[in-house]
Amino acid sequence: MGWTVSTRIRSAGWLLAVIACFAGLSASGARAETPAVYMQRVQNELMYAQRQGGVSAYANVLRQHMDVQNIGLTALGPHARTLPKADRPAYYNGMINFIAKYAAKEGPKYIVTSAVVTGQGAGDAGGTNVDTHITLADGSGYDIRWLVMKTSQGYKVRDAQVVGFWMTSFLDDLFQNYITENGNNPRALVLALSR
Template sequence: MSQFTKPEPARLTRRAAMAGLAAAVFAAPATAAADHPAVAYMRKVAKDMLNAHRQGTVASFKRAILRHADVRSIGDYSLGQYKAKLGAGQKEAYYAGTATFMARYFADQSREYVIAKYEIGEASADDGKDVNVQSKVYLMNGQSYTVMWRLVPRKGGYKVADAKIMGFSLIYLQRGIFTSFLSKRNGDVAQLVAALNR
């Protein structure tokens, strides 16, 4: 989205990291690693994201994101110090816009990355509540990315709360984009909501 300024890390840019993350979720898993329920859930995530990738539309990605991502917690975190400025009447539009923002990015970046194969590793408990699932994606150009997914328990199952590729956190990078936008507009969340829903 042109309204957002995106500061670049020194070597691996945010665009490359996010695109690698996007590429990771587009591939169906090549191996079944374990029987942990979080691993089984990640197979569902991969399948839905692969279907979205094949359609290549923002709408298809948004459906998968709304199904599997913990959009509210991601959206709250992405506001950073401006979270308290999000009014009750703005929340639904903001969360919908947050999902749209992610879907637009994934739809845009997915066109540049061709998958060779994708592997899901084992699940491990984070703090007794969250679960991390490690995975690796192999691109046709010979590159590979290790992706660590953080899942949180929600309604008897899981939701994706974050993903890290080469140390870059999806929600941390998104928070940088959102808070940078807001800092240039005196923290006016209404402008952010409007931009996300254009």
Template sequence: MSVGDDWRLSKRQLLITAAAAFLGMNGPAAASTAAEDYVTRIAKDVMNLANQGKKGPALRSKFAALMNRYVNIKAIADYALGPYARKLPAGKREEFYQLVSNYAAALFVYYVEDFRGTELEIVSTSKQGKFTVIQSQITGSGGREQVRWRLASSGGGFRVNDVNIKGVWLTIAMKDRFSKVLKASKGDFGPLFAELREAETW
């Protein structure tokens, strides 16, 4: 990689935060709300992938497909760009969304062993404005983590809008990283796109 050890650490933090939105879980037999049902469905799909014992491009592709099905990638990616969002060339926007999706999927594959056999317990569900927030607790090989899911209504159902783990929201973690790269490049998107593409080589 062209990045240092500090980026390896931030990459891992981004992965843990992002993958929490898709982790396998063994929740209550019958979820008490439609939102909990939705989270349960996502978790079961990802647990099936994580427990297959596979890695590489095929797994990355499957995980990217799950993200595109359940997660509002465009909203997360736009927020992550912050004030630079309006400077992203219109012709590059769809490519950027795809790169962000593949990037998060590659992070999951890179550390997939950390999430095999993970269980998640739903603690509470509440409404915060237009969002439904689910407080949960993940139990895995590394111990227990408190995770908050932020869901937005979409087409009569839900989409994952953000997730918080270790006290960090995914959107904020990505925004911090993307802003750092874009500030260093003086607004040139080339280095950011190059860094996102590096995920394909992990």
């Protein structure tokens, strides 16, 4: 992607690292779990994936467990309707690879030593909020509110809020601005993400 997008990413690098983490949440085995139990189990899996490092480790987690279609189409905003359905698989793969590459590069700066679920909301058709406290290797910590959606296979994560910012809003702005700067053509984004 162009310099403008790279500059935006660097200026909010920790946000994309969190996107990569929240997006890697597992749906397998979630049918018998509450959202809170699921999130605790999944965070343990995420810490393992972070220790593995590398683009493929992140990409595998993202491909398996992220609510890819909903996050991806929402990120396109009004441009979603102009992206041909035939181009969507390439777009989804590009989005996953983009996040995985960034996470592999930036992840070592944000080593998670513990991730503990601290609460769960009541939940409704819009999903269930699950609150977590994350502790990093440097001793600092922060809270994340995850938005967990029930699916036919278990759960998927739709969004995460850190320091008052919803992560998908950041991705939405990044992708939609890139499309706007490139002639309102979503295929330009697909090509950029595929590099």
